[in-house]
Amino acid sequence: MSAGPGSGASAASGARSQTRSATDAATGGSLDARVVVRRRTGFRLDVAVGAEPGEVVAVMGPSGAGKSTLVAAIAGLVRLDDGAIAIDGRVVASAGVHVSPADRGAVLLGQDARLFPHLSARENVAFGPRARGVPRTVAAREADEWLDRVGLGGWGGRRPAELSGGQQQRVALARALVTHPRVLLLDEPLTSLDAETAGDIRALLHEQLTDASATAIVVTHDAVDAAALARRLVVVEEGAIVQQGPVAEVLGAPATRFAAAVAGLNRVVGRARGGAWTSGDGAVTLHACDPGSQAVASVDGIALAALVRPSAVRLEAAGVDAPPEPGTWIARVARLDQTPAGVRVHTGDPAIAVDLPTDAVAALGLERGAIVRLGVSPRDVRFARVSG
Incomplete structure (x- = not known):
C-alpha cells in the first residue's frame, strides 16, 4: 500500500512515526x-x-x-x-x-x-x-x-x-x-x-x-x-x-565435551598430582612449568579438565611402534572434517581435535586409522575444576 500525494502522504508519515514510537x-x-x-x-x-x-x-x-x-x-x-x-x-x-x-x-x-x-x-x-x-x-x-x-x-x-x-x-x-x-x-x-x-x-x-x-x-x-x-x-x-x-x-569454562566443542575447545578430564596433570586414561601428562599452569600444583588430587584450542595441538605422523615422548602421546585418526580454514583432524583415546591446513593433511597422508603423535605446550592449556 503506497501513500498518495499531498496531505495523504503527510498523514501516512505521521502515522508511521507514531507506530515507530510505540514499537x-x-x-x-x-x-x-x-x-x-x-x-x-x-x-x-x-x-x-x-x-x-x-x-x-x-x-x-x-x-x-x-x-x-x-x-x-x-x-x-x-x-x-x-x-x-x-x-x-x-x-x-x-x-x-x-x-x-x-x-x-x-x-x-x-x-x-x-x-x-x-x-x-x-x-x-x-x-x-x-x-x-x-x-x-x-x-x-x-x-x-x-x-x-x-x-x-x-x-x-x-x-x-x-x-x-x-x-x-x-x-x-x-x-x-x-x-x-x-x-x-x-x-x-x-x-x-x-x-x-x-x-x-x-x-x-x-x-x-x-x-x-x-x-x-x-x-x-x-x-x-x-x-x-x-x-x-x-x-x-x-x-x-x-x-x-x-x-x-x-x-570460557565449558563443563562438558559438547559445550567445549561449541566453544571451540578440546576438553579432557584428568587429575592433578605431584605438580602435573594426567588424563583419566593416563595417555597424556602435562607438567605445570609456567605461571598459567600453577593451578595444577595447588590442587593436588583434584579432578581438573584441560582446555586447549585445536589450533594449539601439534600433530606429526608416527609409526606403529612409535614410543611416546615427554609431553606427547600416540593416537589414531578417527575422522577428518573440512573447515573454512582447512581440516579438523579428530583423534581418539582421548578424543582430541587438531586444526591443520589442507596441504599439511595431504603432505602427512592422513586418513582414518592413521597413527599420529600429538603434543601440546602447557602454556596453551587452561585448567578448570570438574564439578560433581
Whole structure:
C-alpha cells in the first residue's frame, strides 16, 4: 500500500512515526518456566528456565537434547506432564492449566518461515494485528513499518515465492515482532540459511531485539548466535541442564565435551598430582612449568579438565611402534572434517581435535586409522575444576 500525494502522504508519515514510537517503547515480559515432558521412548525433559523483561537467553545442546520441545512447550504446542510456565506472573501452563498458544503472549519462530503462500509479505505481517481486531489500514501501516525495519521496505506486495530464504525469514521476524509478544521464542531460525545471509539476519535480530527490549529464548547450535544475541547461556543435554551462566563464563569454562566443542575447545578430564596433570586414561601428562599452569600444583588430587584450542595441538605422523615422548602421546585418526580454514583432524583415546591446513593433511597422508603423535605446550592449556 503506497501513500498518495499531498496531505495523504503527510498523514501516512505521521502515522508511521507514531507506530515507530510505540514499537520502540515495547518491552518484553518476564518468563518463569519449569518444563517437564515425558516421551513414550523413555526420554524425559526436565528444564527450568527464566528470563527478566528484556533479557535474551540462549539455549544450546546436542540434537535430541530437548531444546525444541522446551520452546514448543512454552509456546503452548506441547503439553506439560509436570511443572508450570508463567509469563508476566500469569500461569499459562501447569498440570491443570493449558492456555491456548494464541492467548499466551508468546510467539515461536523456527527454521521454516512458514509464511502464508497466498498472502503478500505485507498481508503476512498484518495477519497478527488483524486477528486482534486492528483495522485493516492501521494493520497495513504497521506491517509496512516493520518490513521497513527488517530491510524490506517497498517489498510488501511480493508473495513468499518471490522472496529468497533470507527475505522470507525477515518477513517472519517482522510478523513475530509486530504483535509485541511478551516472550519471543526462536528455534534455530538461522540454521537453513547460508553463512552470509545468516550473518545479516543475526545482526538484524540483535538490532530488533535490542530496539524492542524484547524478552527472548534463542535455541541455537552456534556459539556466535549465543555471543551476539544473548546475555545468559543454558546448556541442555539429555533433557537436563548441565551448565548455565553468563555466555562468556560458560564458553570460557565449558563443563562438558559438547559445550567445549561449541566453544571451540578440546576438553579432557584428568587429575592433578605431584605438580602435573594426567588424563583419566593416563595417555597424556602435562607438567605445570609456567605461571598459567600453577593451578595444577595447588590442587593436588583434584579432578581438573584441560582446555586447549585445536589450533594449539601439534600433530606429526608416527609409526606403529612409535614410543611416546615427554609431553606427547600416540593416537589414531578417527575422522577428518573440512573447515573454512582447512581440516579438523579428530583423534581418539582421548578424543582430541587438531586444526591443520589442507596441504599439511595431504603432505602427512592422513586418513582414518592413521597413527599420529600429538603434543601440546602447557602454556596453551587452561585448567578448570570438574564439578560433581
